Amino acid sequence: MSSNQEIVARDLSVLWHPCTQMKDHEHLPLIPIRRGDGVWLEDFDGNRYIDAVSSWWVNILGHGNPRINRAVHEQLDKLEHVILAGFTHEPVVALSEQLVAMTPPGLDRVFYADNGSSGIEVALKMSFHYWQNMGHTRKQRFVTLGNSYHGETLAALAVGDVALYKSTYKPLLMDVFTAPSPDCYHRAEGESWEAYCRRQFVEMKKILAEHHEEICAVIVEPLVQCAGNMRMYHPVYLKLLREACDKYGVHLIADEIAVGFGRTGTLFACEQAGITPDFLALSKALTGGYLPLCAVLTRNEIYQAFYDDYNTMRAFLHSHSFTGNPLACAAALATLEIFETDNLIERNRELAAHMSRALERFNDHPHVAEVRQTGMIAAVEMVKDKRTREPYDWQERRGLRVYQHALKHQALLRPLGNVTYFMPPYVITPEQIDHLADVAWEGINLATKD
Structure with a gap:
């Protein structure tokens, strides 16, 4: 049987690991x-x-997990993958039905990507494209929070604000508005989380008031900025943001890739503010951690803006080879069943x-x-x-x-x-x-x- 030493030696001769200075492994063993x-x-x-x-x-x-194992094994014997353009399959239909039923009300359509960063790209492109289809061609920019993180593909990096990941690639990235984070670590002594978040929202509201005609969407990680040192904030910020986005005609993108599926104490973090975003991105825990999959949920109103004759060129022509992979969908369905049955x-x-x-x-x-x-x-x-x-x-x-x-x-x-x-x-x-x-x-x- 292989040993740690043997596997590490083989690894270091061929692999380049993520989020790693590889020289560390001269003294920090894999x-x-x-x-x-x-x-x-x-x-x-x-x-x-x-x-x-x-x-x-x-x-x-x-x-x-034996239940997820069984679901993936059973699906493997039926269908491992099929193109989702022009074709469909039962696991992706069933998963979409369940996600629509369990997410905040008003999210009626599901678009799939291969991972979290790719799902953020979907939401950003879809928001921008919606406004173009609706004739609001000046809307071309996004608002993000200080200390935020949404992934490491270029558009996802652009709407993030953690310098460790972003600074090197700054020349490649689109320009965004950055509002101060509601991160409650910085609240004044004796100040409540809610009071601090209300105070921090003033600058976000100012950005929306002054620039809403050129803004497509605001993107946030609800309640916890995970890669930003697990900094946290009060749900009132989300409530105020939803109200302001409605007032100024701006989409709200909720990146629940890390915080969805029970991490924050509710099934989805947005529930704690009683809001429905215009786009909800879910990944990571969606498949129980078994296989990469991202679901981006949105409103029928947004879906309808793309629904037209082909020659109008209004379709959302975005795709991934493994969109809606049946094995990943089977793992996700088993995960959701466990939520339903195991309290x-x-x-x-x-x-x-x-x-x-x-x-x-x-x-x-x-x-x-x-x-x-x-x-x-x-x-x-x-x-x-x-x-x-x-x-x-x-x-x-x-x-x-x-x-x-x-x-x-x-x-x-x-x-x-x-x-x-x-x-x-x-x-x-x-x-x-x-x-x-x-x-x-x-x-x-x-x-x-x-």
Whole structure:
């Protein structure tokens, strides 16, 4: 049987890994995974790790989930793939019906892409194209939030605002309006999350009031800016934004790729503001983390703007080879069935409450500025000075020290800079949450020793 050392040597001779400075692996060993089971990942030497980040936020129901396995196996025996232009198949129809039924009211049409970034491209193009079809040809720009992230294809990068990913490619990107983030980490002492978000919305409203005639849409990550250090905000911001978009004739794109399907305590984050966006992008957890798939839901009103004779050239001629792949749809259908039968949202609330209790002690840590949580997402932010919130120099890579400590203690806690976060599969137990909290506490203590 292969060993860790053998797999790593083969890997480093041929692979280029994502979001990685490959030279790091001269001293930071790769972890080759042989199998997964529930919250656990196991390497070729028999070491195990609790997947506290759900393998980049996708695996919500555990590795090797038998019900999803069975659904994919059954579909594999029938149809692995077929072109979705001019053809269709039962899994994609059934999945579309279910998504329309379960998402916020008014989202009646589903367009599929292969992954989250591609789905954002769909939503951006569809919004722009809608306004062109409607004769509003001046509408050519988008509004995004500071500290936002929507993917790494060029249009998705353009509407993001995390310099780490964006700055190198700036010359290639379209120009956008950027409104201040409602990220509540920056609220004044004693100021509530709601009050801060209302205050932050003033600048967004000003942008819409002054430039709505040239704006197609506003794009946001509802409630949690995940790649932006898991920064969080109050639902009132979404409510105010929906009202302003309606007032000024601008689309609202909700990127729930990371936060959808129960992560924030409700099935979709938009529910907590009682709003329906004009476009809703869903991916990651959609298939239980099994296969890449993105669904972009929109309104019939938008669909109808493209519905015409072919020779009018109003069709949305956007495509992906694997659009609506039957295997991915089968995995998604099995995932949605588990939500329906297993009362996951209520169980998640219990797990989230336990996570909150397990992380309480971090509030008093001398090098923790904030512990924040929205549903099944929690984050602990390390700082050099608790009183002033002066951050550690990013070049010190303190979060990496937590990561390395965790790997030695059966935990995968991949940091975002100096932020240690928890975004585990929903099959995690309270005892496993306690273990993660203990490991993170020890890791942060080690990381903040000078």
